[in-house]
Each structure stands twice: as structure tokens, then as C-alpha cells.
Amino acid sequence: MSTYAQELIATAAAMVAPGKGILAMDESKATCDRRFEKLGIPTTEERRRTYRELILTTPDLAKYISGAILFDETIRQSTQAGIPFVRVMQEAGMIPGIKVDLGAQDLAGCEGEKVTEGLDGLRDRIAEYYQMGARFAKWRAVIAIDTNIPSETCLVANAHALARYAAICQAGGLVPMVEPEVLIDGEHSIDRCYEVTERTLQIVFEQLRLNRVEFDKMILKPSMVISGENCRIQASVEQVAEMTVRCLRNNVPVTVPGIAFLSGGQSNERATAHLNTIHTQFGSQCPWAITFSYARAIQQPALDYWHGDDANIPIAQQLLSHRVKLNGAASIGQYTSEMERESVGV
Template structure:
């Protein structure tokens, strides 16, 4: 049998990550972020507690019916489950693809300190080789675009777009599918129209850079924000308007060659993120698969139910399974209010 080309392997992995009715669990919180989440339930952020929490998520029976891949933090990639099985083997054994967050976080942008640039390109080629050996088959890099008075600047969008494309090219060189995440933040008083304009500017530059740096579009995924009202906007757009506006924006700037768009939840409530995804899929005419890559919106009920107690693991797993099931249905456009009531 002829060995698959690296390009074909990338395409196959990207397509598997957006298999019908499946999406991605983002369990890639940095140590600082997971510490805040554990603090919120009164649990100390030790390596053992972080391991135990990730273990309960990854061992949830049946979740693989709705979760195609899991984005891991570097610590977790090299950890084992509570039974001693390496997490990458545990996930792979369930048919779930392991991934890895590779950026080093957003830092103040030189010359424009109210904006951010994501760092982590130095040494990335070598790190990617190590991650691939450890079992990672896809990766994620997040860029942050803030809406405010006079921002985002072209400078900020350009530098982040260049870094996203450089990361994506290095990933594909290593045989790893890149998830490209340009997040326009929802913080602020701006309305949905301002969000749409900024998201359009951002996506246009990102895809210009991806093409310039010869990234194989069929072997990547896009993880964008939904086009949504700012958190402080007095007039919040409804579910149907968010769905229609987001789809219009994406159709204008995302080539049909990209196999899938896996949305971030971006601070939305668990239920609202699901409703928005479902509404987009009910349109039924997108050229890409529309799915999810949620962190908090998949995990929050499980984290609250667990509260750091081993006796609560079954309840926490049930809460995670329910949210995964709801979002799997939304990825098909089949989510209903009755499902949410069942989940309650």
C-alpha cells in the first residue's frame, strides 16, 4: 500500500476533526487560566489536581460521539491519566485526536501597548517536532484583536496575521494540522456592526498571509469569533442576527477550500454559544463544516459539579457529556430546547 503524502495526511486529519456532529474540546488552559478556574471552585491548582480534572473530562464515557479532538496544554500532553495511561494514548484509544496549544500568550504590542501580539515563534519548529513525537496531530495559535477607541490598528492586525501564517506553515511542515485562531474580542460597548467590520478586516489579512506563506488551506481549520455584540452594548443582537451576520462575514473572506470552521465561544454562556452554532447550521448552505472548539462553554458545568471531590466525578462527567451532546447536535443544526431541558 502506498504511504499517504504528508499533504493528504493533513487533509484527512483536518476533515476528521470536523466529522459530522463532532467538535473540539479546548482543554488547553495555561497554568494561570486553569488556576483561576480552580480557584473559582475552591480547589488548589496543583499538578495533581489539574491532572485529575483533565482525567475526568477525557475518560467521560460516550463523549467521543461528539468530540473529535482535544486541544491540550503542554503540561497535559506529557501527562498520564490516573490509571497510568498517557493522555495521548487514552484519547487516541477512544478515536479522539490529540492536539496542542503552541503559542506563548498575548503580550503588549511594541509601539501600541493597548493592543496585543501573540509570541511563541522562536523555537517553534523544534517544539513541534517534540509535540508530534508525543502524539499531537493538530495545534492551535490564538491571536487577540481588541476593539476600542482607535483600535485595532492595521499594524496590530498585520503583525498578528503574519505570525498566525508563520505558525501555520511550520505546523504543516511538521505534519501537524494548524488551527488558526484570530479572536476579535467581545469586550466593550461596540455593536454587532463594528464587530463585523473588524472581523472582516482581520480575516482578510489573515488569509492574505496564509496564501502568501503557502499554507495548504485544505489542511487547516479556522477558529474565529462569532460576529456578536460587545458585552457592554445596550442593544444585544439576537440569535438569528448573529448567525446571519457571522455567515455573511465568513462567506466574504474564508475560502471554500478550508474544510471547517470551529468557533470559539468567547465568553458567551454555555447555552447561547450552542444556540448560535445551531442557528448557523440551520441555514444549511455553508461551503465549510461549521462546528465548535469550546473551552469554558463545554467545561463550566462539569467544573462546578466536580468541585475537586472524587465522589463528584460521575456527576461532573454527566454534566460534560450533556454539553458535548448539545453541541454535537448544534453542529448538525439539530439542537432543540427539549435537549437543553433534558440536560438540566
Template sequence: MTTQEELQNTINDMVDNTRGILAADESNPTIAKRFDSIGVESTENNRRDYREILLTTEGLGDYISGIILFEETLAQKDDQGTLLPELAVQQRIVPGIKVDKGTGALPGAPGDKITYGLDGLADRLSGYKSQGARFAKWREVYPISHHNPSVLGLSANAEMLARYAAVCQEVGVVPIVEPEVLMDGEHDINRCAQVTEQVLHAVFEALVRHGVALELMLLKPNMVLPGKACLTQASSKEVATKTLRVLRRCVPAAVPSINFLSGGMSPEQATENLNALNQLATSPPWQLSISYGRALQQPALQAWQGDNRNRAATQAALLKRARLNSLAHQGQYRTDME
């Protein structure tokens, strides 16, 4: 099988008109914060137990086509000795891997960030692939202020995403390209739309420059939303209208699927906004789906409470949110389904 055939098979297994991606790739510091919220210590065993519960949710593969994992999870096993990624495969869920190494300040661009992790990426990807990962994810973040993102911030972050994506495709791993315009701040929805458009233009220019095959990648962007501290929040219809306008201006039709991140949205808000997008879009060239982390996991985490006796309730909470987002992907969600 050629590398291109490998990539195409992964796209075929991950992209359809009902399913989305579950992001369960929290780094150890991030999942520690999640566990702190329910008073649970972030030990290796607790992380394994929680993620094993998610992966063994019966029927999850009806609504989820891919799962992004953290490096630690690739090598963990359940009590029967089955590798956790294999549990995903048993449900027709493609395992993937977060490969970036976190963010830091971008020199020469005060307020902007840059993501680390390109050094040795090809070797790491080959190792992850041997452990069952068929796709990868890399995130660049864009804070909004009066002067951010800067021209340097836009170009440097786009360059990192494009270099990462090119390396992925070279070794037969589908890249998820994640440029996240952050919700933090007082900016209104129009400012978010302006920045998101600038970001996506820069990203796709860089992807084309680096020879990335757009048909063999996935895009994981933010929705166009006002900042969390903005006094005027937006309806789901307004979010959908402004998001679609930006996507139509910036995202080539060759991209097979746009899988939105949930950012700081509540589980209900994230589902309602996705539904509005799919109701408003008229025969879009891409699937409009999810790659949600907190918006899928938060109810499950609250149900779990670090007690494996709550397994059934945890899985029911996850399955409900996955099912509702599948309906939203089809534009068939209603708030009374909550």
C-alpha cells in the same frame, strides 16, 4: 507516508458533520482562575485528575473529534499508567496542542496585542508530535476600541498566524488558526462585524502569501457579537446572519471546517448561536462546528468541585453539552433540550 498525507489523515479524522473540538488547553494561570471559581487549588495532581475525568467520559468520542491540550497534559498519566493523550485516542479523539506562549503589547500600536512563541516552534512541534499531538493551535487577540485594531495590529497578527501555520504544515501538524476579536467593550454588533471582516481578510491574505494549504488547516474564529457592555444585545438569528455574511466574504471554500471559539458566551448561548448558524446556512462550503473551552467545561467544572467522588456527575455534565452542541452542529438543537 508523506507529510501531506499525514495532514490529510488528521483532517479526515477531525472533520465531519456531527462532531467538534474540545479546548482543554488552559495555561496554568488560566486554569488556576477556573479552579479558584470553585475553591480548588491548582496543583499538578488536581489538574491531572480533572482532565483525566474529562478524557475518560464514556461516549465523548461520539460528539468530540479533537481535543486541544496544554503542554503539561501531554506527559501526564492516569492511575493505570496510561498517557492522557492515549485516553483520547481510545475514544477516536485526535490529540492536539496549544503552542503559543501568550500575548503582550504590540510596540507601535497602543492597545493592540501580539502573541509570542515562534522561536524554536519547529523543534517544539516535532517534540509534541512524538508525544502524540497531531494538530496545534495558535491564538491572536484583537481588542476593539475607537482606534483598535490598527493597521499595524491587523498586519502583525496576521503575519504571526501565517508563519505559525506554515511551520506546522512543514512538520506534518495541522494548524488551527485562531484570530479572536474580543467581546470586551461597549461596541455594537456592527462594529464587531466590521473588525472581524478586516481581521479575516488580513489573515487569509497572509496565509496565502506564506503558502499555507487552506485545505489542510482549520479556522477558529469568534462569532460576530456585540460587546459584553453593549446596551443592545443580539438574538441568535442576528448573530448567525451577521456571522455568515462575514464568513462568506472572507473565508475561502477550501477551508474544510470553521470551529468557533466560545469567548465569553454562556454554554447555552454558545449552543443556541451555533444552532442558528447551521439552520441559516444553505449548503455552506465548510463545516460550522465548535472548538469550545468554557462553554463545554463550565458545567462539568461546577459539578466536579475538586472532588473525584463527583466523577459521574462531572462526566454527565460534559457529555450533555457535547451532545447538545453536536445537535446544534446539525441545526437540530432546541432550547427545551436543556
């Protein structure tokens, strides 16, 4: 048994506590800069730091957020007053997490497919992050759907990397978030998405078993089973919820403590509605805790309003607080579309 066994079990349970989700704010420097450029915000480390401080110091954030995934730059930063972000989170009762993959690169021999890199040196990086206060990590694999993809080569390569990462995390004291994202890009139907998601999960858990990853000490961060964004026929909220739960029930071991969905390019409202419907219609069928780990579907309204102007921070924080409140409600099946229209001071 791992030196960290009890700590890992306790951390995993706390990450998916009822009514709370995990905030993904682990955008790489390049991704964050692209979002800033669209809004005319200077792409400097100080502006990124200010934006991350805006998020982490939002009042009552910990009421609906159990933990946040940070980027390497962010976990080393502090507030303007000099308080390390990790300490801000710990004192608020949120668990610091860290993105440890180094991004997706072209998969040799497989046109149009990617494999995520970052296993080299991972053990040492995890040891450093643990010392800095991180208690969970994230690694994202990206699976594209097209006429002849994904290939088995792509699925196995990404699943093997996810499993090696997860095993190294557990040995180093971090709960691994295992994120096999089936991309929403494309014209594929929800049935095709189901087929790909099912095969992806089968291979991921096969590799996790082979690499002796302990399922009770990890969190799964999957995409929902959903129509491609350019598909002519878009599945209903109810259909997405039903097919997502069916796929998970058929492929995810009951010993996994929690599933925290990524939003994957869904609109803010749609991501929240899907999560809520999973709970209201199928919650009793789910042996795992079900919650969210959204990025843009939580951050975007706040980023758009802040726009790089610090005078806008108070209302930007209200917008962020509103979205986490709605997703917190959805994570226990208590969200309604009327809640979207609650006043947030704008």
C-alpha cells in the same frame, strides 16, 4: 507537496466530521489555576491532572468530540492508572491536539493591543509533539475592539505570526488551527464587530497566502460576529448567525475544509443556540464544515460541580457529556432549547 500532505488532509476532515466538534482544554497553568482559585480548588499539578482525566475519560466523549486541544503540561500527563492521556484519546478515537503559542504580550507602540508570541523554537516543539502523537495544533491571536483599535499594525503583526505558525505546522505534520479571536469585551455594536472581523480575516488570509499555507490542510477557529458584552443593544440569535455567515462567505476561501467556532465568553446556551441557528438557517450556504471548538461553554458546568471533590466526578462527567451532546446536535442543526432541560442526574 508536503511529506504529510495526505495525512494533513485526512486529519483536517476528521476534525470536522459531521456531528462532532473539537474540545478546547488547552488552558495554560495560570488560567486553569485562576479558575480553580475561584472555586477553592488547590492549584496543584495533581489537581489539574485529575481534572483533565475527568474530562478525557468521560463516557462516550468521542461520540461528539473528534479531538481535543491539550496544553503542554497535559499532553505529558497520564491517568491515575498510568495510561498516557494521548493513548486514552487515541484508543477512544479522538485526535490529540496541542496549543503551541506562548500567550499574548503587549504590542510595542500600540497601547491596549496584544501580539501572540511563540515562533522561536516552534519547529522543534512541533517535531516533539508529533512524536508524542499530536496531529493538530492551535495558535490564538487576540484582537480587541475600542474607539481607536484594532490598528492595522496589530492586525498585520498577529496575522503574520498566525501564518508563520501555520506554515511551520504543515511542514511538521500538524494541521494548524488558525484562531484570530475578536474579543467580545466592550460596548461595541454587532456592526462594529462585523467590520473588525472582516478586516481581520482579510489580513489573516492575505498573510496565509504570502506564507504559502495550504488552505485545504488547515482549520479556521474564528469568533462569531456578535455584540460587545456591554453593548446596550444585544443582537438576536438570528442576526448573529446571519452576519457571521455573511462575513465568512465574503472572506474565507472555499478550500478551507472546516470552521470551528470559539465560544469567546458567550454563555453555554447562547453559544450552542448560535451554532444551531447558523446550521438551520444558513447551513446550505456554507461551503465548509461548520462546528464548535468550545472551552468554558462545555467545561464550566462540570468544573463547577466537581469543585475539586473526586466524589463528584461521575455527575460532573454527566454534565460534560450533556453539553457535548447538545453542541454535537447544534453542529448539525438538531438542537432545541428543550434539550437543555434533559435530566443529567443532578
